[in-house]
Amino acid sequence: MPAALEVRDLRKSFGAVAALRGVTFAVEPGEVFGYLGPNGAGKTTTLRVILGLVRPDAGNATINGVECARPESRADIGFLPGDLRLYADMTAAATLDFFAAFRPSRPPVLREKLLEALALDSATLERRIKFLSHGTRQKVGLVAAMQHDPALLLLDEPSNGLDPLVQRAFRSIVGDFARRGRAVLFSSHVLSEVAAVCGRVAILREGAVVALEKVEGLREKAAELEDIFLRYYLQERPGA
């Protein structure tokens, strides 16, 4: 059985700037995989390569064994971008219908459950996106990404703008996803959040994976995950 997501030796430069330097990891079904790194480390570039938005200079990525450059690789995924942008003139409900329509064979079976868990009521759904708060837009984006119960969920800074109560509900939803055999790539720079939901973590620094371990393994190295993160971030340079 192929990995839900497999990334092999991805390399990408933008001019003189090397954004990715041989990134390799895999996410298995039933796993919440943390992708951790400071701003500018290459997390979003990795996700964009996985989604076929950015072409790698070398290496490749597959989703359930299908090359990421092919649109069919995205048939059974959900994606929440770090900087979520939606059509401002659409209502929240129309937005959910719009994204659901791209997958006619995958009905939005989880929509009602997600709306309830994220406290999105019908009055909110009838409002246009431009009149919603940042946090509420983020909730709409989460529902749009997860409503069709995808086999692989790609989340880039997913709890941006969510209040603590909703963050807890969201973590519970992600955990439930993994328990049902779904794979989740959870990209974030917030350590506590990653530690709370992820089983394994890759730490990215300047476009290279400097650590790839289970969260428990990292905890054994230091009482505080922050210490580990800072050690990798400040001392271990890629290729050093």
Add this chain to the structure above:
Amino acid sequence: MRNLVRRQFERNRAFLIAAALVLGGFEFLCCAIVASVEVSGALAQITQFAPPVVRAMIEQNMPGGSPSAVLAFAWNHPVAHALLTAVAITLPARAIAGESETGVIELLLAQPLSRAEYFAAHLVFGMAALAFVLGAGLLGTAIGQQFYGIEGFGAGRLAALFVNMFLLQLAIFAVTLAASAYGQEAGRVAIAGVLVAVVSFLVNAIATLWSKAQFARAWSLHGHYEPRDILTQGQVSVASLAILAAFATIALAAAYRRFSQRDLP
């Protein structure tokens, strides 16, 4: 793809209906003017006192001042060009550069949608939008001629004009879409499209009025748009249609090539 076309329709519906109504109304109004004013006499008076440039323009565009010549000029009037060109520039500028600028394209192309389907959706909608606004304008002419008892051009000549104007605007659409495929900001792409259209229009106008510049007409997109020949004489230049179609095809191919290879957003 149907999903994207529907979205384009919802987003641009008001703009397209307004453009269609204004163009149809303008062409209808031109019929009203032709029916209510003794045009040839009025033009004779104007040309008598007009500066040479204006005289040349009137003689070139409305020879004899017949109703059909004036109505043919209404299809070369800056108002008609501006309305159609606004559609031909706005839609492609938003299609790639505009969606990259807003960031929505990242989420759209994260769906199981190929870039070819995305490109085709915008192309199909753009062509339908141009046909709709142009059709409304031609309907304005046909209804106006009927309403005011002016001798009609007939379906064949109106159809030929439709094809010629459609290909001209498609060429402008295509070159703007190519700029959009390279660009990141809809505003800059739109400015590039406007520059192409205005320069082409002016080169044609100058080449028409100034015999020494006549050679430049062939190098202008608008030089291959001939409403007077089509509507008053029923002459269609197949070569002009072929040139516009070839230009549009090449520009669309360049746009698709760039779009299919670029990093987004």
